[in-house]
Amino acid sequence: MLRVVLCNCSPNESKELARTLIEERLAACVNILPSITSCYVWQNELCEEEEHTLLIKTTDKRYHAMKERLEELHSYDVPEIIALNTDDVLDSYARWAHEQTS
Amino acid sequence: MLRVVLCNCSPNESKELARTLIEERLAACVNILPSITSCYVWQNELCEEEEHTLLIKTTDKRYHAMKERLEELHSYDVPEIIALNTDDVLDSYARWAHEQTS
Amino acid sequence: MLRVVLCNCSPNESKELARTLIEERLAACVNILPSITSCYVWQNELCEEEEHTLLIKTTDKRYHAMKERLEELHSYDVPEIIALNTDDVLDSYARWAHEQTS
Numbered sequence: 001m002l003r004v005v006l007c008n009c010s011p012n013e014s015k016e017l018a019r020t021l022i023e024e025r026l027a028a029c030v031n032i033l034p035s036i037t038s039c040y041v042w043q044n045e046l047c048e049e050e051e052h053t054l055l056i057k058t059t060d061k062r063y064h065a066m067k068e069r070l071e072e073l074h075s076y077d078v079p080e081i082i083a084l085n086t087d088d089v090l091d092s093y094a095r096w097a098h099e100q101t102s
Numbered sequence: 103m104l105r106v107v108l109c110n111c112s113p114n115e116s117k118e119l120a121r122t123l124i125e126e127r128l129a130a131c132v133n134i135l136p137s138i139t140s141c142y143v144w145q146n147e148l149c150e151e152e153e154h155t156l157l158i159k160t161t162d163k164r165y166h167a168m169k170e171r172l173e174e175l176h177s178y179d180v181p182e183i184i185a186l187n188t189d190d191v192l193d194s195y196a197r198w199a200h201e202q203t204s
Numbered sequence: 205m206l207r208v209v210l211c212n213c214s215p216n217e218s219k220e221l222a223r224t225l226i227e228e229r230l231a232a233c234v235n236i237l238p239s240i241t242s243c244y245v246w247q248n249e250l251c252e253e254e255e256h257t258l259l260i261k262t263t264d265k266r267y268h269a270m271k272e273r274l275e276e277l278h279s280y281d282v283p284e285i286i287a288l289n290t291d292d293v294l295d296s297y298a299r300w301a302h303e304q305t306s
Contacts, residue, residue: 015150
């Protein structure tokens with residue numbers, strides 16, 4: 001099955017992260033959602049930072065290698081990497097995604 | 103239960119796809135996320151295309167009819183149609199979504 | 205485990221909702237996705253409204269308290285609050301999220 005993985009990053013690294021995951025066949029497709037405002041507390045201060053959200057489509061088989069590489073590439077010490085559970089995927093798209101990551 | 107379905111499309115077809123799914127009672131709500139950059143390889147070339155991401159909210163009961171119609175309407179040969187697993191939904195929203203799709 | 209919760213709201217309340225959930229330690233992080241077009245039928249009319257989508261990251265333990273508070277704060281009578289099933293989370297991020305919400 002496929003996995004949809006959420007990851008937030010700074011705007012200036014989103015394209016580089018996406019390209020590397022695709023070129024290293026760790027993901028079939030990465031969507032970059034721009035102009036996101038992220039609210040969180042960091043070192044006791046409420047932060048509202050501009051980020052990009054990555055929607056990463058990969059396979060069960062490549063997920064752990066992708067996760068490791070993404071953590072390595074990412075500029076944050078503690079990046080958000082969350083895999084969402086998929087229920088059903090259009091067959092032709094699933095086949096394409098497996099081809100792109102094998 | 104409800105399903106949240108991800109689908110990417112070209113910017114000029116997002117509204118038409120969303121309206122048709124709503125008017126044909128195949129989805130209760132469709133959010134269109136604009137200005138998405140999608141990275142993927144197509145015919146051995148790294149592509150970075152502008153797309154819109156559709157977040158489609160439908161029910162288990164209507165999902166397969168929605169998926170079939172979306173594939174039919176979509177301009178791509180191999181559209182991304184991925185159903186995410188939902189864990190919990192606000193009761194009043196779930197009732198509303200079922201009413202909109204029955 | 206963590207939960208990713210989807211909620212749409214009007215543009216003028218997104219920051220207030222996000223800040224309150226974070227300050228009351230009901231969520232570790234809230235991403236605000238701007239300029240969303242939402243299509244749905246309300247009182248038999250097809251609506252296409254500008255909304256913001258909130259991507260709320262919280263824990264299983266805090267989810268129900270967060271859901272209750274969000275419904276209370278939200279300006280809609282029937283807000284969309286949908287919890288997505290997560291499959292895997294980077295350990296360091298999961299630890300951070302639990303610390304932020306305990």
